[in-house]
Amino acid sequence: MERQGNLSINSDNIFPIIKKWLYSDQDIFIRELISNGCDAITKLKKLAVMGDYEEVEGEEYKIEVYASAKDKTLTFVDNGLGMTEEEVDKYINQIAFSGATDFINKYKDKAGDEQIIGHFGLGFYSAFMVADKVTIETCSYKEGAKPVYWECDGGTNYTMSESDDDIRGTAITLYLNEDCLEYANEYRVKEVIQKYCAFMPYNIYFINEDKEEEEAAKKEAEKKEKDKVIEVDTTQEDELVGDAPKKDEAEEKKEDATEEKKEERKPLNDTNPLWMRNPKDCTDEQYIDFYQHVFLDFKKPLFWIHLNMDYPFNLKGILYFPKINTQYDQLEGTIKLYNNQVFIADNIKEVIPEFLLLLKGVIDCPDLPLNVSRSALQNDGFVKKISDYITKKVADKLTGMYKNNKEDYEKYWDDLSPFIKFGCLKDEKFCDKMTDYMLFKDINGKYITLPEYLEEGKEKYENKVFYISDEVAQSQYINMFKEEGMNAVYLTHNIDNPYITHLEGKNENVKFLRIDADLADNFVGEKLTEEQTKEYTDKLSEAFKKATGNDKLVVKVESMKNENVSSVLTVSEESRRMMEMMRVYNMGGMDPNMFGAGEAETLVLNANNKLVKYILDNPEGEYKDMICNQLYDLAVLANKPLSAEKMTAFVKRSNDLLGLLI
């Protein structure tokens, strides 16, 4: 008997809302329908555990997705618990009603360890985002249940009647609207299933109905053709050998069997993803395989953290620390969020602490407070707790590694540090936990902590931390440091600039100086007297300004221990930082002096060097200008490349100087 009715919803027509507002991503109707099928199977299995349903031996629980471009249909078939007429009424017709809540209420005391997805029930109606008409054919597991056929064309009216398909489970058919025919395309559907359903808990199969039909027709035609030939053959054989066995028949069956085997359908998903397993049962190889497969990254991850928590909330997942190839690699990770093996979305900031988004990984949290569509999170304290838990786990893993396996920690440090530093900048709690475990690579290639560095340099350069931002450009300074037995640390990543500022904020009396920022007192031998300093500075300033034609040149004279060093360029830390900041804010053309930053570069000349002495002693010397310019260029060259014009002059002058030798 057919009956018609109105869908009881509060608005006149819910479909425009579903189409436009509720789901921003159209593809997710596939996820919703497949996960409804999975839920239906989970419920059936639960009923079996509870003794309310007897399972059919050997039955494979599965979801089948049939697509037909010819018919413009997409059908989802599950062999879950099905629905009775009353249930269709209750769960489908009365839309704003969650069937799952009802179910959980009934079974909550007897429930086992698996969770049942129960959200505000609108998932099914997402089908109307792509379909003009949707039908349900369903038959409940309940004894004597009558199969139900339901149909709705996207308005608020539906029809319901008894169906003749009494196989337990549910088939939902979408008659795709003209704009959405892509969902009848095999590759498109498979793509969406891969995205959202790759780890759903029951096998998902895709069937191209058109292809199957074609093949069946082809087979039928071939069979008919073969039968004809056999008929002719056997009449001939009969004539010759009478009752001889028809060996072709047996062969044919075998052939069929192997063909069937060849065509054995493969599920599109992995029903037992690695993160759901006990960490004890997972091998390194499996972790690496999973990583490469899910994130399509052929590099091996450095290491990983398997999250496995039952209390006070349920959370499983794996976080991978990816290998960073160069310091210029963009730090960009992906954290995939799942809800009971159902993919929700990538990089949901509310759940995953921002800095962890630099990692790659999967998080599955069945307790997530998802609303209406599974993608919308209700942001409450719970979500913050999840995020705090993940942060803590990551910090624990890192500090644990430092304590128990320092060799690995050091080995990974260069790759890990940008991520950890970013974490420290973004998350106070994480920063506090990591403070004692932050390493610095020094000029001898050793990894040391900040307190270790400060302790080591206590006598020579108290509370100063010299750092190298560019190993090649600053090599002259590195050598000077090495000769003097001084230490400096490498801070070469983009993240290091803000990190240095952050460290100075945390350690008020510690000052970070780039290795070329200052000529530390340590390089200076016997100090010049005040008069000497003044005299030499005046003389050399004048000579160098005149020779280079640069009025603004700042010259400083020191008596350095190493008499082989003639000239060094130093770059004031303060003005350099100011310039860098101005560059960031696109104020490159402005004069840093305006901000009180002072001159950036200083030419330091060594009063103990014979070339410098020559200039001092021969104010009218023939080669004075040549030497001044050469010393200046050499100092610049040790710090940064010369401009094209200066380089040309430098090469010419170098040749002229060599010419003087012959």
Ligand SMILES: Nc1ncnc2c1ncn2[C@@H]1O[C@H](COP(=O)(O)OP(=O)(O)OP(=O)(O)O)[C@@H](O)[C@H]1O
């Ligand atoms: N394939 C199915 N088999 C059995 N029951 C189903 C099936 N699909 C839907 N239902 C029933 O209809 C109800 C409503 O489904 P719907 O997808 O709209 O919401 P939900 O699954 O409860 O929540 P949501 O999809 O938003 O997470 C379900 O709770 C379930 O009881």
